[in-house]
Amino acid sequence: MTKGRATANEGVLECPEFDLQMTIDSGQTFHWTAQQGGYSGCIGDTPVFLRQTGNVLYYRGIDPVLLKSYFSFDHDLEAIRESCRRHPISYSAALACRGLRIMRQPHWECIATFILSPMKQVSHIRQMSLALRTSYGSEIAINTPRPFPNPAVIANSTEPELRRCGLGFRAKNLLATAKLVATGEFNPEKLATMNTMNARMELCSLPGIGRKVANCILLFAYERLDVVPVDVWIARILGSFRSRKSGLLQLEQYGEKLLGPYAGYVQQFLFHTARTGKLELPGTSPRSNSTRASLPRVAKLRTIKNRKGLAVSA
């Protein structure tokens, strides 16, 4: 109905090389709900509605400057694509992911939701996020989405109550981390000024955060675009590129070298194409929509808490 034309209270933004749906569905954010041909959610504490038609983004409720920053409109996607041209599989993944941008998410909500991520599918992380926002998020206005709850609000809750949001064993970690942040003992803003290795160590000091989750947070909230989070998908993909099987840390280092200066971005292209069944790997067939991945299995994976001197990317 309103497709291709702005309604009364909508702002309009040219957005070349941007795919709203792919960006939101790529497993980096879990707080947006598909609605009326667009998405509703919050940017910070501001309720926002977004929809896209072609190269035009229609937005409601938000300063376009913040919007552009949130979705990283300043990232040079062409340069990022070119950075992995020498590696054909990555390059074709990059071409398949035109318009996928790595966002600048608010620090706390990114930390909190990736604490919820271990051993959960993307759709389940969305469910947990929604349950938390519904139960604990403040009501900004009637009939608008609630923002992700502040650390203090979570900190004032209890583990049994958090478990009612379906968090399982993650409830304890979220609660403990929320308390550390609420008291000021841990300051997420401080990490922005630190180098990647030190920021990673700080994150790994939090309960429930190991190397993989820390890397996700560094990539999706702190703009460390060279960092490669190695989850089961990326481990399979990177593992299939080499004959020797290796541990998580080895795969991460291998990935950072192979995928170039924007390795984290390229990792996201590989992750998303694999998860949507579009990635073709040597010796495997792309999965169909209805079946599980046919990607090769990887030996049981162990995680490593970061230690001093273990500089993977300085």
Place this chain on the structure above:
DNA sequence: TACCAGGTGAACT
């Protein structure tokens, strides 16, 4: 039913 999901941390050899 059994298996898997954007893993982590503690207790084992």
Place this chain on the structure above:
DNA sequence: AGTTCACATGGT
């Protein structure tokens, strides 16, 4: 230092 296991929940 390397291995093994428990940990909740929801979906196929």
